[in-house]
Amino acid sequence: MQDPGPAPASPDFELDLLAVPKAVPELRRALSAHAHAYRPLPDIQLCVSELLSNVIRHLGEGTPVTVRVTGAHGNRIRVAVTDPDPRAWPLLRRAGGDDETGRGLALLDAVSLRWGIEQEADRKTVWCELGEG
Template sequence: MRDPEIEFALLAVPKAVPELRRTLSEWHPHGPHPDVQLCVSELLSNVIRHLGEGTPVTVRLTRAPGRIRVAVTDPDPRAWPLLRSAGSDDETGRGLALLDAVSLRWGVEQGPDSKTVWCELGEG
């Protein structure tokens, strides 16, 4: 059985997104989990977009019976993500709406020198 938790410390750069997606597809017991891959991609992309390339992050996935928790921690406790409605002509602004649509729940936890954006998905 694969480890129920996996954690990566990395720099948030565009090439890390597809590399992490590939690694995670090997971790999930049933192969690629598209919603997990989508959430990791969106959360990591948000760090790149809002805090800048090269920001150090920790990505943690935890499997529990019937659930997978995805958590991305970055070093800026002030830059909180906001769920917004993107217009049909907007080129950005849909990431958290996608995360909200596919996850069971999501949120933000603030630490003294960091924040963690997390979501929980069904195991399926």
């Protein structure tokens, strides 16, 4: 976990939703509708998809989450997904060649400048920062 740095500004994009598989492509489409503000859009879509998929896999379908994208007009974009379980932390692992899962955080780690977790008493936020492309 890395230091989150200064508190993020008000989000440019914020959406409360239930973490279900059909929400992943819907979220990607919603971000595309705001494409004029987001660069690099494919990396942002990848990050939100992986973070939302982690919630579905590890906390269960139907978990309420909040997705935020902040800083669309600065030199860094912050992507954050907040869920109601402060104890279930994502772990970066090395997936083997035959593993069908376990690559999501490795992808996020590869495309982001940094990422981390903010824990509160009743929730956690997993975030990453991308350089504006």
